[in-house]
Amino acid sequence: MADxxxxxxxxxxxxxxxxxxxxxxDKEYNVRRAFEAGWGGVVWKTLxxxxxxxxxxxGPRYGAVYxxxxxxxxxxxxxxxxxxxxxxxxxxxxxxKRDYPDRAMIVSLMVPCEEEAWKRILPRVEQTGADGxxxxxxxxxxxxxxGMGSAVGQVPEYIEMVTRWCKQTTRMPVIVKLxxxxxxxRHPAEAALRGGADAVSLIxxxxxxxxxxxxxxxxxxxxxxxxxxxxxxxxxxKPIALNMVAEIARNAxxxxxxxxxxxxxxxxxxxxxxxxxxxxxxxxCTAVMTYGFRIVEEMISGLSDWMDDKGYAGVDQxxxxxxxxxxxxxxxxxxxxxxxxxxxxxxxxxxxxYAACEDTSHQAIAMSADRxxxxxxxxCVACNLCVDVCPIxxxxxxxxxxxxxxxxxxxxxxxxxxxxxxxxxxxxxxxxAAE
Amino acid sequence: xxxxxMTPGIVPERLPEQAVTDNFxxxxxxxxxxxxxxxxxxxxxxxxxxxxxxxxxxxxIPMFIRExxxxxxxxxxxxxLGQNILGGMCARVCPTETLCEEVCVREAAExxxxxxxxxxxxxxxxxxxxxxxxxxxAQSTGKRIAVVGAGPAGLSCAHRxxxxxxxxxxxxxxxxxxxxxxxxxAAYKTTNDFAAREVAWLLQIGGITVxxxxxxxxxxxxxxxxxxFDAVFLGVGLAGVNALGLAGEDMEGVQNAVDFxxxxxxxxxxRKLAIGRDVVVIGGGMTAIDAAVQARLLGAxxxxxxYRRGRDRMAASPYExxxxxxxxVHIVTNARPARIIGEAGRLVAVEFEYTTEVDGRLAGxxxxxxxxxxxxxxxxxxxLADTPDGPVIADGKIRVxxxxxxxxxxxxxxxxxxxxxxxxxxxxVAEGRDAAEDIHATLMA
Ligand SMILES: Cc1cc2nc3c(=O)[nH]c(=O)nc-3n(C[C@H](O)[C@H](O)[C@H](O)COP(=O)(O)OP(=O)(O)OC[C@H]3O[C@@H](n4cnc5c(N)ncnc54)[C@H](O)[C@@H]3O)c2cc1C
Ligand SMILES: Cc1cc2nc3c(=O)[nH]c(=O)nc-3n(C[C@H](O)[C@H](O)[C@H](O)COP(=O)(O)O)c2cc1C
Ligand code: SF4
Numbered sequence: 062m063a064d065x066x067x068x069x070x071x072x073x074x075x076x077x078x079x080x081x082x083x084x085x086x087d088k089e090y091n092v093r094r095a096f097e098a099g100w101g102g103v104v105w106k107t108l109x110x111x112x113x114x115x116x117x118x119x120g121p122r123y124g125a126v127y128x129x130x131x132x133x134x135x136x137x138x139x140x141x142x143x144x145x146x147x148x149x150x151x152x153x154x155x156x157x158k159r160d161y162p163d164r165a166m167i168v169s170l171m172v173p174c175e176e177e178a179w180k181r182i183l184p185r186v187e188q189t190g191a192d193g194x195x196x197x198x199x200x201x202x203x204x205x206x207x208g209m210g211s212a213v214g215q216v217p218e219y220i221e222m223v224t225r226w227c228k229q230t231t232r233m234p235v236i237v238k239l240x241x242x243x244x245x246x247r248h249p250a251e252a253a254l255r256g257g258a259d260a261v262s263l264i265x266x267x268x269x270x271x272x273x274x275x276x277x278x279x280x281x282x283x284x285x286x287x288x289x290x291x292x293x294x295x296x297x298x299k300p301i302a303l304n305m306v307a308e309i310a311r312n313a314x315x316x317x318x319x320x321x322x323x324x325x326x327x328x329x330x331x332x333x334x335x336x337x338x339x340x341x342x343x344x345x346c347t348a349v350m351t352y353g354f355r356i357v358e359e360m361i362s363g364l365s366d367w368m369d370d371k372g373y374a375g376v377d378q379x380x381x382x383x384x385x386x387x388x389x390x391x392x393x394x395x396x397x398x399x400x401x402x403x404x405x406x407x408x409x410x411x412x413x414x415y416a417a418c419e420d421t422s423h424q425a426i427a428m429s430a431d432r433x434x435x436x437x438x439x440x441c442v443a444c445n446l447c448v449d450v451c452p453i454x455x456x457x458x459x460x461x462x463x464x465x466x467x468x469x470x471x472x473x474x475x476x477x478x479x480x481x482x483x484x485x486x487x488x489x490x491x492x493x494a495a496e
Numbered sequence: 497x498x499x500x501x502m503t504p505g506i507v508p509e510r511l512p513e514q515a516v517t518d519n520f521x522x523x524x525x526x527x528x529x530x531x532x533x534x535x536x537x538x539x540x541x542x543x544x545x546x547x548x549x550x551x552x553x554x555x556x557i558p559m560f561i562r563e564x565x566x567x568x569x570x571x572x573x574x575x576x577l578g579q580n581i582l583g584g585m586c587a588r589v590c591p592t593e594t595l596c597e598e599v600c601v602r603e604a605a606e607x608x609x610x611x612x613x614x615x616x617x618x619x620x621x622x623x624x625x626x627x628x629x630x631x632x633x634a635q636s637t638g639k640r641i642a643v644v645g646a647g648p649a650g651l652s653c654a655h656r657x658x659x660x661x662x663x664x665x666x667x668x669x670x671x672x673x674x675x676x677x678x679x680x681x682a683a684y685k686t687t688n689d690f691a692a693r694e695v696a697w698l699l700q701i702g703g704i705t706v707x708x709x710x711x712x713x714x715x716x717x718x719x720x721x722x723x724x725f726d727a728v729f730l731g732v733g734l735a736g737v738n739a740l741g742l743a744g745e746d747m748e749g750v751q752n753a754v755d756f757x758x759x760x761x762x763x764x765x766x767r768k769l770a771i772g773r774d775v776v777v778i779g780g781g782m783t784a785i786d787a788a789v790q791a792r793l794l795g796a797x798x799x800x801x802x803y804r805r806g807r808d809r810m811a812a813s814p815y816e817x818x819x820x821x822x823x824x825v826h827i828v829t830n831a832r833p834a835r836i837i838g839e840a841g842r843l844v845a846v847e848f849e850y851t852t853e854v855d856g857r858l859a860g861x862x863x864x865x866x867x868x869x870x871x872x873x874x875x876x877x878x879x880l881a882d883t884p885d886g887p888v889i890a891d892g893k894i895r896v897x898x899x900x901x902x903x904x905x906x907x908x909x910x911x912x913x914x915x916x917x918x919x920x921x922x923x924x925v926a927e928g929r930d931a932a933e934d935i936h937a938t939l940m941a
Contacts, residue, residue, distance in 0.1 A: 129537040409601040412543030432546070452540050453605065 063368035064375040065361065067101060067165075069341045070234045070259040070319050072192040074101035074165035077376055078332065078360050081323050081344035082107050082169035082195060082238075085354075087143055089153035093160070098354035099361060102165025104262075104344060107142035107197045108150055110172045110182065115141045115203075121282035124271030126297060135297035136347050137271045139282065139289055141203045142171050147185075154189040165342075166190070167236065171197040171209050174219060176226050183231040193233050196223060198249075199240040199265020201292050211265070214240035217252035224256025236321060239263040239305075241298075246305040250315045261309065262321035262344065264302045266292020295347035299325025303338060307387045310339030327356075329363030336376065337383035391482040398468050398475050399443040399459040401425070401436045407456040408434060414447035414457060422446050439469040501773065501797040506749065506871055508770045510795025516767045519793035523684045523819075524588075524614055532618040535611045536564040538602060547596035547612060552918070552926045553580035557596060557612055564619055573623035574630050576616055581655045581929070582648055584624055584694050585677055586922045587617035588685045591782075593815040595922070624693070629700035634661035636703075639939050642667065642725040644712050647675020648921045649731030649911025651698055652928030653935075658703035660936045665725070666704060669711035675733055677921065679758040682786040683766070684793070718884035722906055727935045730887070730894060730902070730909040731928060734878035734919075740778065744836035745874070749843030753777060753787035753875035760790055772871025775799045776846050778833055779875030781811035787873045788825040799825045800867050804832040804851055804858060834864060836872065845869050880913055890915060900931030908935055 065076040079102040080086050080095055087106035095103060109115060117140055126135035143150060158166040168191045172178040186194060198214030205212040213219045220237060227235045237253035239246065241264040253261050268290050270280045280288030302324025309315045322340030326332050327348040335343050348356055373379050403414070403426075410432040418426040425440035426447060436447075448457045462468060464477030482488055499509045511519070527535060539561040547557045555576050563572035576583035592598075592613040600609030623630065639662045643650045646668035654664040672678050677691040699706070710716050712732070721728045737752045739745060749772065763769045771794040777787050780803035788801040801820060803810055807829050810817060821827060828848075835847040846869050849860040880892055887902035888895045893915040900908040910917075910927030917923040 130534055409604040410542075410546065411540045411601040412545075413540060416543035428544075432544075 063365040063373060065101075065365055067342055067376055069165070069321065070193070070236070072102070072165045072167065072234060073163070074342070075163060076101035076357075076361055076364075077336065077340075077342040078357050079103060079165060079167070079321070079342055079344045080349060081346040082197065083346040083350070084140070085346065085349050088145065088150075089157055092153075092157050095349075095354050096157070096161045096164050099357045100164070100354065102167065102192075102342070104167040104169050104195050105150065105154055105191075107169040107171045108147055108182070108186075109142050110178060111147045114144045114146055117141055117144050118284050120284040122291075124281045124291060126271050126295075133347070133351050134295060135271065135293055136295040136350070137269050137291040137293045138266070139202050139291040142197070147182075151185055151189055154186075154191055158190045158192075165192050167193045167195050169195045169197050169238070171204060174208055174213055174223060179223065179226045180230050183227065183233075187231055187233060191233065193236060193259075194227065194231065195236040195238050195262060196227065197238050197265070198223075199238050199263075201240060201242050201266060201268040202290060211240040211242050214238075214249060214265070215243055217248050220249050220252040221256035224253055224258045228257035234259040236260045236262050238265055238323075240265045241301060241305060241324075242268050246308050247312045247315065250309045250312070250318065254315055254318050258318070260319035260321060260341070261315075262323055263305055263309075264298065264324045266294045267298055267301065269293035294324065295351075296325045296327050299327075299331060303334060306335060306340055307338045307384065310381060310384045311387050329360040329367065332360060333364055333367060333379065334383075336379050337381070338387070339381040339384050341376075341380055393481060394479045395482065395485060396476045396478060396480050398462045400438050400441050400462065401443065401445070401447050401457055402460045403434055403436060403447075403457050404455070405433065407453050409453055409456075410434070411452060413450045413452065417446050417450045441470065501795045504773050504870065506770045506772045508768045510771060511767070513767055516794070520683050520687070520766055522687050523682075526621060527611075527614050527618045532564055532615060535615055536561050538610045539565070540601060542601055546599040546601065547610075550596045550599045552595070552920070552923045553583075553586070553929070554926075555579045555583065555616075560619060561610065561612075561615055564615060569619055569622045570628075570630070572619035576620055577623070577630065579929075580922070580925050581652055581698055582677070582694065582921065582925045583616060584620035585648070585681075585686065585691065586925065587613050587620055588690070589677075589681050590920070590922050591813050591815070594813050624697050627697065629697060631659055631701055633658055633701060633703055636663070637661040637940065639663065639726045640665070640724075641727045641729065641935060642721040643729045643731060644668075644721070645675060645731035645733060645911070645913075646670070646673035646695075646706060646708075647731055647733050647911060647924060648677060649733070649913075649924035649928040650675070650729065651695065652925040653729045653731060653908075653910065653932045654704050654928075655698055655701055656929050656932035657935060658701045660932070662703070662936070662939070664704045666706045667710040667712065667716060667721075668706065668708050669714070671708055673706050673708065675731075679761050680754060680783075681761075681921070682757075682790060683761060684790075712884050713882055718886055718907070726906075726939055728907045729900070729928070729931055729935065730884075730907065730913060731911045731924070732881070732883070733912045735881035736879040737874070738877040738879055740833055740836075740874055740876065742833060742836050744838055744843075747836060747838045747843050748841055749838075749870055750836060750872045750874070753779065753783050753873040754878065756787055756873055757783070757790065760794075766794065769794060771796050772869070773797045774868045775871045775873065776867050776869040777801045777873045777875055778846075779803065779877070780805070780809070781875065781877070782816065783878070784873075784875035785812045785816045785820050785825075787875055789820050789823045791871075791873070792823045792825055796871075798868075800828055801825050802828045802831050802833070802846075802848060802867070804830070805853060806830060828867075831865070832858070832860065834860075837866070843869055843872055846872055878912070883913075899934035900927055901934065
């Protein structure tokens, strides 16, 4: 069996699956049960300053987006940081870490943007025996209005400053959690690096309104007839998170900065994808809030079976493996030509590919009177839409034309050499071609 | 001692009250909201969907299911009822396993179609429960049309004509409108007096007068109708019944299956309906199955359904055959009735001869057997009863061309009495509707 044990900036855990800082990690009872279920580590629900804790709303705090059969695809929340007293959390962290020394225990923190505030709390966290801290610069609601969370995460200078304070005060590894509510994720990541961060984690939730109650005319979740924007997470945000992770991993400045990936991780496969794009560990929230702690069993068995299949002995062999293949559009091979092909045996004749291609794409699918669907190679631009809308996996595939074959659409012979946009004659910026 | 399934003869109250209530409750329970949502989510919204093509009334099935998915259930009902005003009944009685659901692409993919019939019922029940009628009549045209027969064909035709602004009078020889919806369909397919409720709901459109107890040929003539009205539609169904052609058919205990079913459908208390201990049903279609199943549900001890050819030749679908078998009906095939045997004028047994098919032609094998019987139901087909003079009859049906045009100008026909079609509720609805459109186009030309 593949070795899933993980060493992330010196923080060790038996597997790369951590619970993200959120309700699942808000108290001892939960975290003990999570560890019993097999989770490799947790990032404890964000702690605030000593003193009276924040208060949450007393009405609904989540909004949901569903797929077929009410499968939860996206969740949004207006919850704040922990609303339990600081000393209670610190005491619980201490006893849980003592009882589970092999698991990663990271403490998430968010205190006001003043050096003294950070200096006050860090020694107390250190005393718990925790393995590291995560700076929550991501929360897009509630805390941001008080100058914390994403209000800090959206200003690279603040990120750098607070990270530096922390690095100067504590020996614990510092992970900076980034907000996706920015235009270019590389800027905050670089700021964290400049401040001395050991790693970044991302993404926090995305600012959102999930739905509107059309009777009450209020956003949901609705509190006494009103709603507010909240943080979006769950399977729906995974593509956004994957891209942001990849952007940091392939950016020269931040290429070596370790990443703990978060955002829609629901299965072992999601985790493997994030790891392939450079993540050294993954964090999960919505999936456990939907299905409970036990899903980690599937994540462990799935990841290790896949690694065994592929001959990967340890997680180091998969981390970042796909990063060299993330490129810019202009470098994609324009001589790579494919055509959609429909497996008539597998086809159930729903005609979705036809509607999609005929109405919205390239009129490249023919439909016979007896509902046989076939691709017109002379029209097919290989966009792949038919594959995406077909309900039967594997029914439509993309066949690669071999060098020497003629593409019936363009009448041109497929060339075997790689050629991209930078050298394409239609590219006005391509001075070579013009000369 | 109270009666039981063992009690000899034709007697009432074989089963306790609760058993009868349970037996005649909905064959397919209605979907609740959650079940409907789960079922609707399975629809792929196919292009030029095979289910819609298979529906004789051409309901836009993917569209109404999408409307259910999005919570617009009334809109879904309008999508259905706009094509098929008896969409509520059809949702209950259509043999979907040989219509829309048979061709559902998920049948091909997983062997389990989207449950179109039950979704259709969900939508139509939702609308009808509010007792709202979603259609309004066009401005009056001043045209008057006579519809003969208040079955699915006649009702569908009348509704479409009323919608177009015509004045319609329906004449029907029975005590109540509805045709076989009211007097024929199995009770467990149309519970809680649905047939009557549906007719009342349909008539809310206005402009339709129903005259019951009026029979063409008996006090009412086609010629008079042609004279008094701008057009006539005949939807008289198949009121005649085929006979076995054996001696003793009028013996006590021998009955037409359709008459038994009509009595059953009109019985105020099913428990009080008498049924034999040993019941034999002869036939292989829907009527035979329904008679046999309902005999069992009333508490008959032994029910045998005897069909003269092989199972694959039965008009009842495999689904219906399985239903009968699951209710304990004993299906005997390749046997034809040879003799009705009575004692003191009362039925005691039926003798059958085994058959084979030689080059498609039925032949007796010379081997005989007897089934004990205190009750025999004949279900070997309905036929056109006496029809008014005028329209040409061909192969036992009123010959029609196009949208129900008979050989007589100004007279249309549709449903079971007319040529073409499948003798199903849904085809009757389609034919009534299409004839109405043709009548409208003709009158307004
Ligand atoms: C027992 C049984 C079970 C069935 N089960 C199903 C089923 O589950 N699903 C399905 O799709 N189909 C079923 N059918 C078939 C379906 O009921 C018919 O196809 C459908 O009712 C035909 O409609 P119609 O309007 O043509 O005729 P009918 O429903 O027969 O209506 C004709 C009407 O005209 C009246 N009438 C007749 N003669 C005259 C006259 N001379 N003057 C005035 N009025 C007259 C009749 O009394 C009747 O009310 C079943 C049929 C039977 C007999
Ligand atoms: C294949 C594809 C190409 C698109 N191209 C453009 C574009 O050229 N310009 C633009 O403004 N938006 C473009 N969009 C974005 C859409 O206009 C729209 O904003 C987006 O898809 C979100 O809407 P929807 O998810 O509800 O469809 C494109 C979307 C898709 C799926
Ligand atoms: S790949 Fe695109 S263009 Fe080609 S057949 Fe499929 S949908 Fe049409």
